[in-house]
Amino acid sequence: MQYLPIAAVSSYSSNYLQARMMNMKKRIMSLALLLASVMGINAQETESPVGKFSVIPHVGVGISNWSNNELSFSGSEVLKSKYQAGFNGGVDVEYRATKEVAVSLGVNYARLGFKFPSYQAENENPDKSTTLEGYDNIHVNLDYIQVPLKVRAYITRNLSLTLGVQAGFLCGDGKWKMDYTQVTIRNEEVTAKETETLTNTWPTKKLDVSIPIGVSYEYMGVILSAQYNLGLTNVSNAPKEVDKSCKNKGFGVSVGYRFTL
Template sequence: MKRIAVLIVLVTSTLVSMAQNKPGTWSVIPHVGVSISSLLGGSGLYEVRDNMTVEVKPHALLGFVGGADVMYQASDAVSLSAGLSFVQAGCKLEDYTDEYNIVYDRYLRINYVSMPILVHNKLLPGLSVKVGIEPTCLFNANNHEVYQLYSVDNDGMKTYLQENTGDFDMKNGMRKFGLSIPVGVSYEYENVVLGALYHVGVFNIYKYGDSSRNSVFEVSVGYKLNL
């Protein structure tokens, strides 16, 4: 029984040592994934319906993330990373109908170039938690919607007259630079790294108006290249 226990300990310690990078080593981790984003504190967008100003409520919007991180193994348990990423943020906006139009497929898409700087703390072999800061630079911003114009006859039947797509550049109304606080977890197996990261914006994304901040959750997969 003792021999079996010793064998298990030896095998486990070998696997742990294989899974860990040695302190003082460097690696590069390219990664791609998806983002689920919305806005905290309101959308900052308003529209007039029935002679009233109505705030447009934000909903979750699916997007893309991708980039690469450079990681330094500071100790057996702690590593540091800095990276460059392309992150799609923004929010989806609810459809609405008035007596002349149906407006749908509405979203605010905000694209950022970000530089996440993270501290990684290993809890178990392959499993780490991470937290840090993330300066961001606005790449572009676009408000999209599709609207259908229709008429209604005396019997209440709708006749659709035309459909148009509207894309409005929102970049001039946005802050060019921002800051987020990212927190998350990652799991590494045979150099494949699965990560989940939540970013919460520190500053208002708009130059003027509501105090709306980014809220972005991302899931990514990467491959660790040891240098």
């Protein structure tokens, strides 16, 4: 029986392992190239082709407020409105006119509105008792159906800027709501307490016209967007003696998906 020298066995094992590793690397490279080609084909299929229509459903969240908006208590204390969060969603139909430009028309639902900070008042009564009044969770909800007409300018294949004009139609009336608490104190003891939720309508015009300004990034049909709405028209329907022009303003983010027709 003949035996191979130890050096020969070691050399054979080393060459065998190197061959296996080279073969494994080739397989990994082939799989990576195949995966990249498939992803590239999918990206080309989901990209908006020139001369084609596409449908883009989308959902998102945003914050909104009215400019120059105030609420007064007892004619002295003045509260300024703050931004309030809300939901938005809808669908756009887009036409890719050229490689650089697309135009779209959409229909959206948006919950807009604003809120006010809490307020507390203290009154001394003739019977030497004290009445404390608290106003909390003061907010106004405005539900709109919006019709935006926008132009999309492609900066790169994936990145685009949007600009347009938008008409918003108020659904029903503006709804104002707050929590009211009244506490009566005499000799440092609570003698009466009343809590209730107050609701009423908020004077709001039915039509709102604004300019939507946005930026979007698209990859494989998924579109991430951020948009600012600049109000153009006075939406307050307060009495003329108030003499204040209030406009909607807001910022939102959304995610959508492109279906090419």
